[in-house]
Amino acid sequence: MTRLMHRSLVSTPPVAAAARGIEIFDAQGRSYIDASGGAAVSCLGHGHPAVLEAMRAQMETIAYAHTGFFTTDIAEKLAEMLVEDAPKGLEHVYLVSGGSEAVEAALKMARQYFVEIGQPQRRHIIARRQSYHGNTLGALATGGNEWRREQFRPLLVETHHIDPCFAYRFQQEGESDEDYAARAANALEEKLLELGPETVLAFVAETVVGATAGAVPPVADYFRRIREICDRYGVLLILDEVMCGMGRTGTLHACEQEGIAPDLMTIAKGLGGGYQPIGAVLVSSKIYDAMKAGSGFFQHGHTYMGHPMAAAAAVAVQETIRRENLLSNVKAMGSLLEERLKARFGNHHHVGDIRGRGLFQAIELVEDRASKRPFNPSRKVNAAIKKEAMARGLMVYPMGGTIDGVTGDHVLLAPPFIVTQEDIDRIVDRLGEAV
Numbered sequence: 001m002t003r004l005m006h007r008s009l010v011s012t013p014p015v016a017a018a019a020r021g022i023e024i025f026d027a028q029g030r031s032y033i034d035a036s037g038g039a040a041v042s043c044l045g046h047g048h049p050a051v052l053e054a055m056r057a058q059m060e061t062i063a064y065a066h067t068g069f070f071t072t073d074i075a076e077k078l079a080e081m082l083v084e085d086a087p088k089g090l091e092h093v094y095l096v097s098g099g100s101e102a103v104e105a106a107l108k109m110a111r112q113y114f115v116e117i118g119q120p121q122r123r124h125i126i127a128r129r130q131s132y133h134g135n136t137l138g139a140l141a142t143g144g145n146e147w148r149r150e151q152f153r154p155l156l157v158e159t160h161h162i163d164p165c166f167a168y169r170f171q172q173e174g175e176s177d178e179d180y181a182a183r184a185a186n187a188l189e190e191k192l193l194e195l196g197p198e199t200v201l202a203f204v205a206e207t208v209v210g211a212t213a214g215a216v217p218p219v220a221d222y223f224r225r226i227r228e229i230c231d232r233y234g235v236l237l238i239l240d241e242v243m244c245g246m247g248r249t250g251t252l253h254a255c256e257q258e259g260i261a262p263d264l265m266t267i268a269k270g271l272g273g274g275y276q277p278i279g280a281v282l283v284s285s286k287i288y289d290a291m292k293a294g295s296g297f298f299q300h301g302h303t304y305m306g307h308p309m310a311a312a313a314a315v316a317v318q319e320t321i322r323r324e325n326l327l328s329n330v331k332a333m334g335s336l337l338e339e340r341l342k343a344r345f346g347n348h349h350h351v352g353d354i355r356g357r358g359l360f361q362a363i364e365l366v367e368d369r370a371s372k373r374p375f376n377p378s379r380k381v382n383a384a385i386k387k388e389a390m391a392r393g394l395m396v397y398p399m400g401g402t403i404d405g406v407t408g409d410h411v412l413l414a415p416p417f418i419v420t421q422e423d424i425d426r427i428v429d430r431l432g433e434a435v
């Protein structure tokens, strides 16, 4: 019996005993290719010497200082680096310890901003049904996946969900991208008008929908339309790039490819590459300046925010990505991965769709390719694929219930940015055997 409380209370996962590069080794020395990067986290792979060295040096300098008393050079350096490459207008950085904390901070910042500028009636949040924004209660209320939320009602934040968010576009063939983008964006405007736009705080969305829908990129022009609608009604746009951001899709921020900038953006996972828990909110000067001129204080904080060890790991990870020009590898290997997946599974009877951007790709598993009919959820197909993949030394990220909260199966691939052509071939071969 294990004393450690795992997610599953009836089974214990294998012991991860060591890791190097793109592989994790269990206690018996079996190797697993980390083709999911954990949960799209390990962008540099494991044991990168530059990161280990930076963390060692930081530990010897100062490992912890509470932000209520001090700032540190390393946290300031990370903020500088992040702002240097941030989408236009995002000029400040709020450091936290992970994705959910970043989402909570962004929601509270949005709320405080409107209180301070004299619009306290803005309290509704609009988000999308096929989305995940974290597991703390505010973030859980914001995400739209009903099966995750139902037993925790009443949720603490008032959120309203709209459809669609591109997931399962393959089920709606025949509609042009332009019409689809317009229809998807209009869903936001309709919801705003229904609620009364002056009562709405923010629209929250993942730029490329991650775990819950399976690496679904936006349709061209969708986010430009969304940005326009938000501006028209004075609603903040919060992009959650916790999973799809920090280089995963081939550009540092996924929204660069959409040609827009949000008012607040959450990042985490790839920011520290798994070496330390870290997340951040990138904050627009509009919000920062108003709060500074108002109360001059953000009414929020966590014990470990701006942690020097986490900042040191993130600086080293981000410097390494730049020094080794890894975003061009993400683009090249991402295209190769997509190509190989299409070649291998394009005609597979049980594969309904293959999609993604950069090293963020997913295959959708269906009962029957022609009708795209999903599997009966009782068959737990995505979990079965994960199990079969693990048995073959491959980590993939499974997810079910992603179409309507009940049906839908996909597995997500998000390997480290250092993967080679040979690694991609091994990943696709093992996945093929598992499927």
Ligand code: PMP
Residues within 6 Å of the ligand: 039, 098, 099, 100, 101, 103, 132, 133, 134, 135, 206, 210, 211, 240, 241, 242, 243, 244, 268, 269
């Ligand atoms: N937002 C998104 C888009 C995510 O994918 C996740 C994690 N899967 C989170 C927020 C929550 O991050 P964390 O698990 O670090 O709290």
